[in-house]
Amino acid sequence: MVALQNVVVVGGSFVGWSTAQKLAAALPATHRVLLVEPHTHFHHLFAFPRFAVLPGAEHKGFVPYTGIFSKLERHRVICARADQIGDNNTLILDRTWDETGSRELPFAYLVIATGCQLTPPGTVPAGVDDKLGGVAYFQGLQADVADAQRVCIVGGGAVGLQLAFDLKEVYPSKDVTVVHSRAQTMVHFDPALHEIVTARCAELGIDLVLGSRAVVPSGGFPSGVGSANVVLLDGRHVPSDLVIVATGQTPNNALAAAIPDAINEGNGFLRVLPTLQLDAESFENVYAVGDIADTGSHKAARPGMEQANIVVKNIMGAIGGHQPAASFERAPAAIHMTLGLRKNVLFVNPPKTGGKPRIVHREDGRDDMGVERVWKSRGVDVTDAQGFYL
Numbered sequence: 001m002v003a004l005q006n007v008v009v010v011g012g013s014f015v016g017w018s019t020a021q022k023l024a025a026a027l028p029a030t031h032r033v034l035l036v037e038p039h040t041h042f043h044h045l046f047a048f049p050r051f052a053v054l055p056g057a058e059h060k061g062f063v064p065y066t067g068i069f070s071k072l073e074r075h076r077v078i079c080a081r082a083d084q085i086g087d088n089n090t091l092i093l094d095r096t097w098d099e100t101g102s103r104e105l106p107f108a109y110l111v112i113a114t115g116c117q118l119t120p121p122g123t124v125p126a127g128v129d130d131k132l133g134g135v136a137y138f139q140g141l142q143a144d145v146a147d148a149q150r151v152c153i154v155g156g157g158a159v160g161l162q163l164a165f166d167l168k169e170v171y172p173s174k175d176v177t178v179v180h181s182r183a184q185t186m187v188h189f190d191p192a193l194h195e196i197v198t199a200r201c202a203e204l205g206i207d208l209v210l211g212s213r214a215v216v217p218s219g220g221f222p223s224g225v226g227s228a229n230v231v232l233l234d235g236r237h238v239p240s241d242l243v244i245v246a247t248g249q250t251p252n253n254a255l256a257a258a259i260p261d262a263i264n265e266g267n268g269f270l271r272v273l274p275t276l277q278l279d280a281e282s283f284e285n286v287y288a289v290g291d292i293a294d295t296g297s298h299k300a301a302r303p304g305m306e307q308a309n310i311v312v313k314n315i316m317g318a319i320g321g322h323q324p325a326a327s328f329e330r331a332p333a334a335i336h337m338t339l340g341l342r343k344n345v346l347f348v349n350p351p352k353t354g355g356k357p358r359i360v361h362r363e364d365g366r367d368d369m370g371v372e373r374v375w376k377s378r379g380v381d382v383t384d385a386q387g388f389y390l
Helices: 014-026 045-051 131-147 158-170 191-204 301-319 371-377 385-389
Strands: 005-010 031-036 041-043 062-064 076-078 082-085 090-093 104-106 109-112 116-118 150-154 175-180 207-210 228-231 237-240 242-245 249-251 286-288 334-338 344-348 358-362
Touching (some): 005 104, 014 031, 014 301, 045 131, 158 191, 158 334, 191 344
Parallel strands (some): 109 286
Antiparallel strands (some): 090 104
């Protein structure tokens, strides 16, 4: 029997999942997809700010990978962490992956979809790879939020703002402050989104402090509930009982650290060709997709899904003996942003040619953000409430 050729996808978040699933549906019988992911469950990151505040649905934010390949049995998920790209088209894992006890995973093609490391609660803390640990983290943060009267959120990006909106709606009597270092929130979007955000903050009674950075103590802000004084560079103070940091994202680029010129030293993302192949000599069969790829696109799931289509086309072409030809084109940045438990807005930047942003306001939000639909879309059909604890 001829051994199957491995097409390895590293990273099982939104874009990695999409890439692996589309590859599995397209590959010939000579190839299989191996998805390498250290977390035991898919993390529905979009709902994490909500689950940091509102109890009752946090267990639904972690979805089993059992439905990713449906009945395509030759493909599989390997629960492991990819340490480095080895010699002769191999990936070195942090644990054994097959019956021979090897940590070396050979590949014909490799897709790096490692994304960026967010700050909790935009994700779970480092080292929390299982569902029980993730659920426990959010339940602990929910308890801290309930106990605190004055909450300071450092960071006015999507995670920090959505956390603030939910917190103030669930606990209207609490003092909520958002500290943002820039004069405008959501800086990658048309200023009209900043206007929507500031109006919503005013409506809910959230104190939005702009234009000065919080001074992070040498040991970091205190964890849990306790008296804290957030000092800003301009001398202002924000007295708090609980400080939640929701700043920035760090590219997960360690896998390519040993490849010359693979990392853009200016921003940490992986340099790619328009075909999404790694822009490094002798790595034509290695691709980068999603947030980790230096495409110039807004870092979000939707453009990453479009990039997944390009990668699949190019790998299929290469298997057929053709040079990769499909290339990725940037689209205007877009976001579906919650403004509280019910209100939300779909916002799309104007095209490069000019015009106005597309803005769609809705009031159809649900407490669990409709996360049950995510389980179904991930191939996990839950017949009773206990099924969401899998």
